[in-house]
Amino acid sequence: MSPGFGRRAGPLFFCHAKGALEAASIPGGDRSLLERSPLARLPDRALRYGLTALAALILVLIVYFFVRLFGEARPAFAASGVLGFVFDNEWNVNAEHFGALPLLVGTLITSGLALAMGVPIAVATALYLTELCPRRLLAPLTMLVELLAAVPSVVYGLWGIFFLAPKLQPAEQWFADRLSFIPFIGGGLVTIPNCFIAGLILAIMILPIVSAISREVMSTVPDDHKEAALGLGATRWEMVRIAVLPYCRSGIVGGAMLGLGRAIGEAIAVTIVIGNAPQLAQHLFGQGYTLAAVIANEFGEATGLHRSALFAAALVLFVLTLLVNAIARLLVLRASRSKSRVGGSGSGESPADLGAAAAAGA
């Protein structure tokens, strides 16, 4: 990590040379660091060890939490075995029988919906903003897309259950009636909180993340590739299709997986709009349940085996998001690293954008 001079390092240098001069006016400052007394070197070592301890703290914290979570989840795994817990199809609080399959399936359905609806729009938005957007509109449009990430999840839930769900119900009913021959989508009762709305809300929530990462990856496409395509006579869209999209494929997939991780873990918005029915979701427009929603919903009054089962659900959730995020980071890292070696001309990613991407992706 050795950054060169920034654009503004010139004046920066002079005003911080002054700071450095002050810094040098300490006892022994005229001698090299190695020649100074141990006392003068103490702050350095204290800082180094202190900061290293902080970094180690992160590791210790995560390992500790993981171990404790597993410990609390043990009774539930002991009752039906790990695989038994995960794939058992009954989550019955009263009968004290806890199988997580309905939750797992609900999680997969809602996240799958979120990906199917959110990723194409997000990638299309990213493409528009990086390739086709007029210069003057770029900043305001980018800011607006990123503001989607600023809305808290509880507000998404509130808006979803009171505005979106009732508004979409007639359309959903129409779909259910017209497509009643398709087993999962059609037929069945259309309830106001349902899986589809949950998927839609999740799609809106992951849009800014996927869009931000896609934009980052697309901005690393070397200009030569794009100019070569244009020079050979390609239209704008053909240039995007030939030069930009194949280049960004793994990065976009990585961004989609980060969005998936976010969708899997979202508890509050989902529990408000999904109906919280602990049965295997039979219909797209019927109620469902997810791993995160069950924790938010039932943990408050859970005791004994029930609580342990919820901890087990949290563990499954944790491991799932861990896997998805690890794959995602691998893809995004590989995409940006290999391309930068080829001589990618990364456009100026301002710290605000990176910070926003970090915040949105976090």
Next chain:
Amino acid sequence: MSEDRLARFAVSQRRRRTDRLARGLLLGATLIALVPLVLIVYYLLVKGLGAWSWSFFTTDPTGNTFFASSSIGGIKSAILGSLEMVALASAIAIPIGIGVALWLVEYGRQSWFAHTVRFFVDVLTGVPSIVFGLFIYIALIIGTGSTYAGYKGSLALALLMLPVVIRSAEVILALVPNALRESALALGAARWKVIFRVVLPTALTGMLTGVLLAVARAAGETAPLLFTAGHTNQATFDLSQFMNSLPYQIYNDVTSPTTEVVNRAWGAALTLVTMILILNLIARLIARRSRLV
């Protein structure tokens, strides 16, 4: 060249049509992406502004959710609780986060240990927010046998903010030109002086942006607070008691059958979104003044 020779190089009608169609679709998709934002803001304003009043901001919720005739109160305790808990969470997460980022950039760099730390920070980034709440529940509520408290909610929020602060701070600190560090060292400054007098001041505005975005995120989270801070109606400055918060108050009110209570939820939602938007805008304004951009 003659005209028919040139015609060979013209773009066919079909390709031109596809190009126009594709560009229209991309623009359309961008507009579709913005529709939810517009609708949410519109609905928040329409429903939320109606709930705003002087008493809305200065009275605590009364806990009456079923009898519409009696007063249901405002959201004072929620706002205060949110401010207190986010302030404490920031006070914990920001120093630790910047410290870890400093270590990663100044001392760890590309060592195997630094790579491990970065990996674990990435793990933290992906953890769902409700799991953070459970972590603190296990550690501080089961572990100590005590009950909900405001500071426990703050700790869960701090865990949430930590990876965001670390990552954005690391990016900014890495952008500080190496020549600055080297020139200060060459002038005889000790390492710690270089960090505190040269590196950190240079990176300050950039880090501030990342920090503000992390604070904005923590302010809006409900799930970590569900099982750590609990819920109460009184405003309190005691962080060792149950503490109300805006997201939790909204979450509570959403499922109420009384319309007034739901309207209060909309008003609280508007308050929360306004606070977060202000933080975001300040962050962006500061970012523009950053010297490392």
